[in-house]
Amino acid sequence: MKRLLTVFGILVVLAVAAALGGYAYWQQRLAAPIAVEEPTLYQVPAGAGFNQVIRDLEAQGVLEDAWAFKLLARIDPEQMPSLRVGEYRLTPGMSGREVMALLGSNNVVTYSLTVPEGWTFRQMRALLNSAPKLEHRTADMSDEEVMTLLDREGTFPEGWFFPDTYRYHLGMSDVDILSQALNRMERILEQVWAERDDDLTIETPYEALIMASLIERETGAPEERREIAGVFKRRMERGMRLQTDPTVIYGMGERYDGRITRADLREATPYNTYVIDGMPPTPIAMPGRASLEAAVKPLPGETLYFVSRGDGTHHFSRTLREHNNAVNRYIRNR
Template identity: 50%
Template sequence: MRRLISVFLLFLLLAAGVTAWQWSAWRDFLQSPVNPDGPVALWIAPGTSFGGLVRQFEALGLARPDWRWRLYGRLHRPGLQVGEFLIDANQTLPALLARLESGRVREHRWTLVEGWTLRQMRADLADDPRLRHESRGMDTEALMAALDCAGCEAEGRFLPETYFFIRGSSDLDLLQRAHEAMDRALADAWARRDPELPIDSPEELLILASLIERETGDPSERAQVAGVFKRRLERGMRLQTDPTVIYGLGEGFDGRLRRVHLRTDHPWNTYTRHGLPVTPIAMPGRASLEAAARPADGTALYFVAKGDGTHQFSDTLDQHNAAVDRYIRGR
């Protein structure tokens, strides 16, 4: 009898030891970081089970086959949300799953750069692997129709800003938001325009803003450049701005503007034609829209690039020719 009791007590001690060991292992499992080496990006596809999530962890080197994973999945039965998640470093399993159940998916950013053309913008979007490319293969007319603006001019109609999106979003969604943002920004600039501005419509304001955007990257000069354009339009002078010529040359431009280009007529050449070109030549930002709407006062009718990102402004043709000699021919 004593021997039987001794065996029973030994069994109880062994069971208690095993239970204590398992409890300690379970506690360590719940408290240890799943990703101690740094943040981890996870993509949860529709229909992903907890077992599928564990297999992703195994592929990333964050987990090994273990009874504790199976037990946690049976006890917790997490409701995983679809999307891409960025998991911070040193996350415990409960904290990690709370993030995956929250629906707080990882946001990406895409920046439409001021001064980009439509061609540059579409090329940049087409190279972005985070997006679903629904606009690929669409010509300009089909693209604008897909954005509920059939027959609209596309160049210049998207506002340069940074837009946030989640992986797998459609590129058309980004373009729709950028298009609507430009509509709002243009309407606001038009409502606050100088009443003496010699243009007749928001579309002409957008064209003027695109010229300003391409002429200078110096924020302090935008209103001055706009003032020169305003005075030249009022006096019936040709705008004679190089970026319009370059835009009209398209992909044929090799980076060097020649005299023959200035004399070759096309709908955007402001050396051969009076007034504004037929369309915008780039995507103007908010600052250029504001400058176009409210040009700076002054007397300058000419400007020439100094070569350092700024311009020399002149009132007379003689002054301008002297500035050209100094900054262009002298260079």
């Protein structure tokens, strides 16, 4: 009997030792480095479960001991993070545990696209349609359908999307970018309008948006924006037409080929400020914050005209004679 107990004790000790050894080996395999020699992108698709991802990583040769993670998921599922859809960058030296933690984190691979100030909504849509890794939900929609999708049914889209750099990741769509840009423009326009001058000729935030789009399309020189706003304000106060070329171009649409003729200046479109009084009915581009601020804080002065010098800046004049001389100098002679 004593010998039997001794043998049983030895077996227990061996079993415990084997269990401890097995446990140590299991933990070692969980912490082992993954088999990648250079940074590698891995995509967690929508609806993917943990076992599916483990099998996929094993099939790609990233994990050599998938059994260890399957066992972990069975024994202690709370240690396994919830997977997040997206792309992740796996780097040499990462352990399997670190990979699992990464796939449940917000550290997804991101991309960016930049919507320049002064672009039109049509240009923005073309940029979104060409953006890689972005789901193109609106590609076949009309502008009206896009605005309805954004809960702005009946709103003309031009001008309502803030130009900026937007970051996105796999799993996001163009609707996400459009929604961000729309909400940001509405928020900034509200802030800027609250700080407006008291003696403006424009009366609503939407008119400020229209005015800002004209300023944005007229100049890229920061120091000129408020002076151009002042010229427009004084012309409107005196009943003078704005006569700004970008409105002619916008009214021409896709017919514009890079030049404006005298016939174009005389063409009666809803946007041609050489023909219509006041501002056009909608914005003609997406203005940045500086142009929005200029629209509600125009620079006081006496200038009523401006003409491009050809270097991105303008010559401002108080009288028509001075303006004509500037036109001869900077436009006709050139």
